[in-house]
Amino acid sequence: MTVTLAELARRFQAKVQGDEGVIIEGVASLQTAGPRDIAYVSDRKYLPQLVDTKAGAVILAEADITRYAGSALIVANPHLCFAQVADLLHPTPGFTPGVHPTAVVSPAAKVAVTAWIGPHSVVEAGAMIGEGAYIGPGCHIGAKASIGEKTRLMAHVVIGERCVIGNKCLFKPGAVIGSEGFGFAKDGERWQKVPQIGRVLIGNEVEVGANTTIDRGSLGDTVIGDGVKLDNLIQIAHNVRIGENTAMAACSGIAGSAVVGKRCTIGGQAGINGHIELADDVHITACSLVTSSITKPGVYSSSIKAEPAEKWRRNAARLYHLDEVVRRLAKLEERLQQHSEEQKN
Known part of the structure; x- marks a missing residue:
């Protein structure tokens, strides 16, 4: 399927920056897109890749349009719009009953x-x-x-x-x-x-x-x-x-x-x-x-991230003594509380 950027804007309630007549035939990443592909940026850490992209157009949030001089679709949710465009250009194959x-x-x-x-x-x-x-x-x-x-x-x-x-x-x-x-x-x-x-x-x-x-x-x-x-x-x-x-x-x-x-x-x-x-x-x-x-x-969350094996083994060994450490700490806190009250008196 082939569509223009203007047609995509009409279908998905987007604004167009640049050439409305750009022909779009497929979707691709910023790195692999060609002049008839559309790519997108939903995470700002990928904005530097806009400098080198060969995409015919890019889907961007309005806050990022100053980072790109080429043709673009401007939408509130670039990832969602990209999914909708991909679904349009690559529909599920039909079948004969x-x-x-x-x-x-x-x-x-x-x-x-x-x-x-x-x-x-x-x-x-x-x-x-x-x-x-x-x-x-x-x-x-x-x-x-x-x-x-x-x-x-x-x-x-x-x-x-x-x-x-x-x-x-x-x-x-x-x-x-x-x-x-x-x-x-x-x-x-x-x-x-x-x-x-x-x-x-x-x-x-x-x-x-x-x-x-x-x-x-x-x-x-x-x-x-x-x-x-x-x-x-x-x-x-x-x-x-x-x-x-x-x-x-x-x-x-x-x-x-x-x-x-x-x-x-x-x-x-x-x-x-x-x-x-x-x-x-x-x-x-x-x-x-x-x-x-x-x-x-x-x-x-309840995950424990991976550590170097030697460090993990030390920490795991200390876990066995955790109850003892907590009891000792409780006793120290009790003594400190008693000492503080004695000082006040």
């Missing part, structure tokens, strides 16, 4: 005539595939599962039985929705499996990354709200509830029955303990471990 000859679709399944069932996919009895849905190669849709309108499953996605997927969702390769949760009861020295008989309910416009797993509920349901975005390699355990428009980065995980509020962000490799709650608008930084409920919005 139908069922591939190698797909296996139960006669008891209901598949919309505008949907596509790809090669070697399986759709079991009672499943419902909505209008405009795309089921990619090697996917498995369990019995009585429901896939909403315009939802896309890329390759080898598994949707378990009775799970419900909303409209306009995207599931990347290898995602598994509705696998059995990790439920076992102790029986002496062995473990007795606890059947996981709930479902996974996923709202509209949810994105699930590659090889991410969302377990079905043990008795109730695991619930993922509208607009949630999950990165690759995430584990969501049984009966977890995630509020609308929350985003989680790669390799993070949530243990069973935890509740995460709306508009939260969970950094990469962060862990959230089971049976706790996070309020709306809570932001957990990368590699943090959350072991108790958080009741107020804000940014929370």
Whole structure:
């Protein structure tokens, strides 16, 4: 697709600096952009790169327009505008509806005539595939599962039985929705499996990354709200509830029955303990471990940064004596308090 800078400004409520007739065909970084590409700056530390960019145009905030003499789109949120332009210029490929000859679709399944069932996919009895849905190669849709309108499953996605997927969702390769949760009861020295008989309910416009797993509920349901975005390699355990428009980065995980509020962000490799709650608008930084409920919005961290091994070993050894040090300090404070009172008398 080819557009002019003026057309982009009209579509995305931007102002134009420079030549409105600049032709834009693609998006790129400041370093790699050519004369028919548009780049962006959302972090001011990258402003010095504007001097050498070959981009046909750049998306900038109004506060930064004096740093660039070339053609530009001026917007309040350059990163958002860049995403919108990229989506316009690189739309999701279309498809021809139908069922591939190698797909296996139960006669008891209901598949919309505008949907596509790809090669070697399986759709079991009672499943419902909505209008405009795309089921990619090697996917498995369990019995009585429901896939909403315009939802896309890329390759080898598994949707378990009775799970419900909303409209306009995207599931990347290898995602598994509705696998059995990790439920076992102790029986002496062995473990007795606890059947996981709930479902996974996923709202509209949810994105699930590659090889991410969302377990079905043990008795109730695991619930993922509208607009949630999950990165690759995430584990969501049984009966977890995630509020609308929350985003989680790669390799993070949530243990069973935890509740995460709306508009939260969970950094990469962060862990959230089971049976706790996070309020709306809570932001957990990368590699943090959350072991108790958080009741107020804000940014929370629990990471310990890497240190040279010799220094870390010394500090770790001192941690073993921390209780003793605290007791000694308390005694010293008590003595100082007594001494201060004696001096006053």
